[in-house]
Amino acid sequence: MKLNVKSILVTISISIALLLACAAIGYGQHNLDEFEEANINWRQFEGRSISILSIPHAYGLAIEPFIPEFEQLTGIRVNLEFLGEDELRRKRTIDFSMGTGLYDISSVGLSIIPQYAQAGWLADLKPYIDNPNLTDNEWYNYEGIGEPFRKWNSTEDGRVVAIPVNFSGPILWYRSDILEKFGFTPPDTWEELVELKNNLQKKLDEDPEYKNVYAFSSRGWTGPGSNTWTICPTIFSYGGRIFDENMKAVFDSPEAARALEVYRDAQVGYGNPPGSEGIDMYTMVDMFASGNLAMMYEGIDHIVFLGDPEKSTVSELWDATIPPQGPAGRYSSLWTWALGMNFASRQKEPAWLFIQWATSKPIQARLGPLGTPTRLPLWTTEPFQKLKQKGWIEAAQWYVENGTVTEPLMPEFREVGEAMSVGFSNVLKGEPVQESLSDAVKKVDEVIAKRAIIIED
Incomplete structure (x- = not known):
């Protein structure tokens, strides 16, 4: 039996998104409760709009069905655009380097972090993480993201230039x-x-x-x-x-x-x-x-x-x-896909609310082990541990704790x-x-x- 992996990988990514879309049907106010536990005003930027650029990988497609929930939670309108990796790289580089601010957020792979950070094209997210009006870190728990993932999406001078959403290795x-x-x-x-x-x-x-x-x-x-x-x-x-x-x-x-x-x-x-x-x-x-x-x-x-x-x-x-x-x-x-904020964005605060929401424990938990989430505590929960392949789970946990670049x-x-x-x-x-x-x-x-x-x- 010969399988075409290139086409099947795309089909699987779409299938995951469709499955999660079905799970999202009927989501109402009760599904916002876990986000409203955060001691911040999610609606402080109600009426604003943000634009996001992503490749159609499993995580990007999987999170798309939940965006209406974010819009309901915050009153922020989200424009999400999917492009192939080469086209995304070209369009993102032009926008970020010229400072036009067309996109507020973009998927960023680990290999381009040094170039974008050195050029100053990515906004420092640490001030947003440390701002109690924007982030309840007791709820968000940035430190709950695996240390290797945080390390390699930050700079030596202490800037947090992206928040990792999933990983491979x-x-x-x-x-x-x-x-x-x-x-x-x-x-x-x-x-x-x-x-x-x-x-x-x-x-x-x-x-x-x-x-x-x-x-x-x-x-x-x-x-x-x-x-x-x-x-x-x-x-x-x-x-x-x-x-x-x-x-x-x-x-x-x-x-x-x-x-x-x-x-x-x-x-x-x-x-x-x-x-x-x-x-x-x-x-x-x-x-x-x-x-x-x-x-x-x-x-x-x-x-x-x-x-x-x-x-x-x-x-x-x-x-x-x-x-x-x-x-x-x-x-x-180690490899990660992460969400980075355009330094030229004119909607930085609402963009941060989206990044915080998209990388939070509740969202990553919904995507399950297929999304290879970056938060270590999730890997010890029942939905993850019930997988038959225990060695694979142990390897994933090892990466979250010990992954090296x-x-x-x-x-x-x-x-x-x-x-x-x-x-x-x-x-x-x-x-x-x-x-x-x-x-x-x-x-x-x-x-x-x-x-x-x-x-x-």
């Missing part, structure tokens, strides 16, 4: 039925993963039931945020880093080189699907959902697809666990990430490890040198 997905049948347990380290891949493939090859099933795959394809998303935490777990304290690229160190060797051993060769050195996320998730992959290292948010029996043939046969560790520890590659978050991420990714891809294709990494380091240093010249000018 690579975890090890595995077919629990296959591992149990052959007497294997999920690996804890990268070396154990390589060993398990080889031993599991031998068992799969011996069993006719698992013809055309491969043991493992992770990301291989080139591009910033592609193979860098899964390789950077591997480098950290072996004691390597991407930059040193002087912003000199160092991902060609002996530790980083060893990490690439292990990642290559896990990603390429016996036990991997054909073309694994360049495999993309969609193909990999497609294979897992179709039953042709026993393990994969991919984003935790794919539960939206893999947990749906109408879309996945293995919806009841998988579980997951936290990322493998290396000699220097266990690292991840290992990709270099900087305004030049696209250029830097592209150079890194090409070097990583060359390793996966069989080129010498040290030479490939050193060539990539030189290219990254050139990008950073250009930034230094601009700053000096």
Whole structure:
């Protein structure tokens, strides 16, 4: 059975929104009670209008049915516009950089936070959080959002530039039925993963039931945020880093080189699907959902697809666990979608009321685990804990408490990430490890040198 993940992911996002819309039908005054517990005047900006720009990801689509409830609560009119990610990036950059204030709020991915924060395009939300007329923090509990998510959506000088609404990060997905049948347990380290891949493939090859099933795959394809998303935490777990304290690229160190060797051993060769050195996320998730992959290292948010029996043939046969560790520890590659406020907005106070409402515990609770919410207390509640896949729940809780960012978050991420990714891809294709990494380091240093010249000018 071959599944088209690209189209199905869109269908699932819309389906989630429709399900939540059905749940929202009949919502009346009694549903506002949990918000009216907040000791603020929700209607202090009644009659105002705000404009929001979002991509049609699961969270954005899922929250849309509840917007009439916000409008009823506050008297604020909400104009919500969905755009594809590339079009959103273009339109948002023009609006925010030129200071036109066309949009008051926008979805912001973690990788653009440094660029927008450095340029001053995102309003500091801390004054709104600290203002008792706008926020009852005993009710809102900003600190209830996972510390890693708060950290990476803030700046070193203490500004809160976005409020995270959901998260992702690579975890090890595995077919629990296959591992149990052959007497294997999920690996804890990268070396154990390589060993398990080889031993599991031998068992799969011996069993006719698992013809055309491969043991493992992770990301291989080139591009910033592609193979860098899964390789950077591997480098950290072996004691390597991407930059040193002087912003000199160092991902060609002996530790980083060893990490690439292990990642290559896990990603390429016996036990991997054909073309694994360049495999993309969609193909990999497609294979897992179709039953042709026993393990994969991919984003935790794919539960939206893999947990749906109408879309996945293995919806009841998988579980997951936290990322493998290396000699220097266990690292991840955290990603968040967040809500940021346009610095040029002329409706900052009503915009903050929306951000506060949209990221509050009551709203995140309604979206459930499929929305991968950022508030840790929710993950211990019954609707979340009742999921069959306990390992997936534990992995999600681990991210909320311990998630780390290992990709270099900087305004030049696209250029830097592209150079890194090409070097990583060359390793996966069989080129010498040290030479490939050193060539990539030189290219990254050139990008950073250009930034230094601009700053000096």
